[in-house]
Amino acid sequence: MERQRPTSLRDRARYRFDTTLARSTGMLVSWLVLSCLAVVVPVSALVVWTDPGSPRSLSGRLSEVWRTSAETLRLGAPTGAPVRMALSVLLGVVALLCVSTLVGVITTGLGERLAELRRGRSMVLEQEHAVVLGWSDQVFTVVGELAAARAGARCVIAVLADRDVAEMQEALTASLGRGSAVRLVCRSGSLTTVDTLALVTPRAASSVLVLPSEAPDADSEVVRVLLALRAVLGDEAGPPVVAAVRDRRQLPAARLAAGGRGTIVETDATTARLLVQSARRTGVGEVLRDLLDFSGAEFHLVEVPRFVRQGPAGARFGELLLCFERAVVVGLLSPDGQPRLSPAPDTVVGPGDRLIVIAHDAVREAPADFGAYVDRTSFAAPRPDPVGPVRVLLLGWNRRAPLLVEALRDSVAAGSVLDVVVDETPAAPVQEQACSPGDSARLTVSCRRGELLHPESLPDLDLFGYDTVIVLGADAVDGPGHPDDGVLVTLLILRELELRAGRILPVVAELGDHRNRALAPLGPASDVVIRGELTSLLMAQIAHNPGLAAVFGELFAAHGASVHLRPAHHYTPTGCEASFATVVAAARERSECAVGYRRIDPEAGAGHGHELRLGPAKTERRVWNARDEVVVVANESARPDRPHGALDAVPGMRHDRGDDIAPSGGSPGRRPSHDGPEQDRTRREKGADG
Incomplete structure (x- = not known):
């Protein structure tokens, strides 16, 4: 046994001093007096x-x-x-x-x-300012986009939440940057109190946004905030109100509480649909983020050019696709506010219709006819789109998973399979939720338990037999850790297996914190969806331009027009030099609206070195290679040659990059190929040459 070290005089004195100070306030005062006398008397x-x-x-x-x-x-x-x-x-x-x-x-x-x-109890004396009610991870995206929408103009954003004002001010300032010209006004208090809401003067605001918190009863709180806001604004005309709820069961109550001035966005359903769209083809999430943020191209409403209104019947929609050099026409908005995205080219433009366009800024360019830049000899030969059943692997389970299964069931061909692997949640309740009433013949769902955080468990799943892998994170984590930790570890394991096999593994992961996007170990065909990010962008867009609410409702509806990434060789032959006007005209032949392209560097690895360009000049000419992709807005349900629910082919799995082979690899019962990297590369090169 080690011999105890003798206690020094200094340690004993310090212990006595600390013990004396801890007795009472009187002892503290006594020591203070003695200390003063010990200094003052000798010096005097x-x-x-x-x-x-x-x-x-x-x-x-x-x-x-x-x-x-x-x-x-x-x-x-x-x-x-x-x-x-x-x-x-x-x-x-x-x-x-x-x-x-x-x-x-x-x-x-x-x-x-x-x-x-500091708590901010004074009245906000501003006019035409933006009001943000609530606090969550979405507030940083919303405030940042509101600031970007008003770049170059005086911008005041008032934030009201039940948090410390100094903490909110510091966090938002750090998010926007110290050099931002935005003036932030933070107030603290209960959001459901009428007097507290009056502090931010919502009646004089240009828009009001209500964000759900991370609490379990966040949707009920949003409804109460909308009711309090309604009491403050009254029945008079006021600013547009945009709110978000997580559970679709709260949508009717939220819409009633918001009234006619309100727009309600469903967060969980939007995230689930974005996960499914990203699973259809890597890069769709990036396109949607570019379309919805204010730093790139976004949606606008413009009048129909006069020179295209010819004849008593009016203009045809197909004639309008080449009437702007950079702005891209994607639909029509009728006088009653009903949008039609990617209608048939022979659709007649009625009186009072406005154009839905995608452009980098408000459209100020003079309309002209760019049909002279179309080279019909550069059109690619028509080819049928690959349609067939798919196999999808879902790793993890949360409250958005049933919505994801529902969206997936609406997006796949009959005979598709979804395998669900859960970690800690019992498989029986998951099986019951996943197999909710629906078309079981279209999608077969099976559930099992597995250790998602252990590398030895995932290879047993035959990962390369699936067309895509979707990774979900937990809703919340009690105690230390973060809900994204499990997703990051799972992505790390999948990436290691992908490198070990030398094959491409399409993976779509859901993360809650946008800062973890840079940490995610993604492969060439992998993508990340940030939970709530798309909803935040939607809210900022609708708050800035309420007339686009119906357009976004159509764009993200379960059935209707949506954004797609198609191989460029569907529109112009590989290696052909053609203008973007030619691609737009070729897409018009397929009843699609081409809005841009995703250029892939042939010298870079698969999925790397890409450049996304939305709204390029119609006069721009380039050589289209085998890996380029065209961004289109298409209405799949309106195409007779494509069965409802057909899922876009996912590159790099059981089919070639060129999408010439059905996602199932032919017949539904065919097993996936397990060729090595050399065989995979050879097949891709042959597909490119073909």
Whole structure:
């Protein structure tokens, strides 16, 4: 046994000192008095003894030391009898206590007043400002997009949440950057109190956005906030209100509470549909983010050019696709507010219809006819789209998973398979949720348990036998850790298996924190969907332009037009030099609206070195290679040659990059190929040459 080290005198003294201080406030004051006397008296004596004019006698010098010490401690300085000196000390102590008490009262009052001011209880005296109610991870995206939408103009954003004002101000300032010209006004208080809502003057605002919190009853709180907001605004015309709810069962209540001025966005359903769209083809999420943020191309509404209104029947929609150089026409908005995205080219443009276009800024370019830049000899030969059953692997389960299964069931061909692997959740309840009433002949769902965080468990799943893998994170984590931790570890395992096999594995992962996007170990055909990010972008777009609410509702509906990435060789032969106007015209032959392209560097690895361009000039000419993709807005349900629910082929699995082979690899019962990297590369090169 190790011999105990003897306790030093310094340690014992420090222990005694700490023990004494911990007894009471009186002991603390006593130590303070002793410490002051231990400094003041010796220094006063040194001052007196070094003064040439000090008394010569010892008693005189001691009296001078007393006077100096008493004046320093503000205890008075009379000398004489001991009683007289004691009374002087008593008066000095009483004066010191009175002054200290007065200073303490004043300091406490000022501190409470400053704390009240920090909580932000004053009325916001602004006009045409944006009001954001609530606090969650979405607030940073929403505030950033509202600031970007008003770039170059005076921008005031008022944020009201039940949090500390200084913390909100610091977090939002750090998110926007110190050099931002946005003026942030933060207020703290209950969102469901009418008097608190009146602090941000929503009646004078240009738009009001209501964000759900991370609490379990967040949707119910959003409904209460909308009711309180309705009480503040009254029945008079007010600013547009945009709110988000997570559960679709709360949609009717939220719409009733918001009234006619409100637009309600469904967060979980939007995330689920984006996951399915990203599983259809890698890169769709990037396209949607570019379309919905204010830093790239976005949707606008413009009038129909006069020169295209020819004949008594009016213009045809197909004639409008080449009437702007950079703005891309994708649909029509009728006078009653009903959108039609990617209608048939022979659709007649009615009186009062407006064009739905995608452009980088508000369309100011003069319309012209760019049909002269179309080279019909550069059109690719028509080819049928691959249609067939698919096999999808879902790793993880959360509250959005049933919505994902529903969206997937609406997007796949009959005979498709979904295998679900859950970690800690019992498989039986998951099987019951996943197999909710629906078309079981279209999608067969099976569930099993597995250790998703253990590398040895995933190889048993025959990963390369699936067309795509979807990874979901937990809703919340109690205790240490983050809900994204499990997703990041699973992605790391999948990436390691992908490198070990030398094959491409399409993976789509859901993350909750946008900062973890940079940390995700993604493969060449992998993508990440940030939970709530798309909803935040939608809310900012609708708040900035309420007329686009119906357009986005059509774009993200379960059935209807949506954004797709098609291989460029569907529109122009590989290696052919053609203008983008030619691609637009070729897409028009397929009843699609080409809005841009995704250029893939042939020298880079698969999925790397890409460049997304939306709204390029119609006059732009380039050589289209085998790996280029064209971004189109298409209405799949309106195409007679494509069965409802057909899922786009996912590259790099059981089919070639060229999409010439059905996702199932032919017949539904055919097993996937397990060729090595050389065989995979050879097949891709042959597909490119073909």
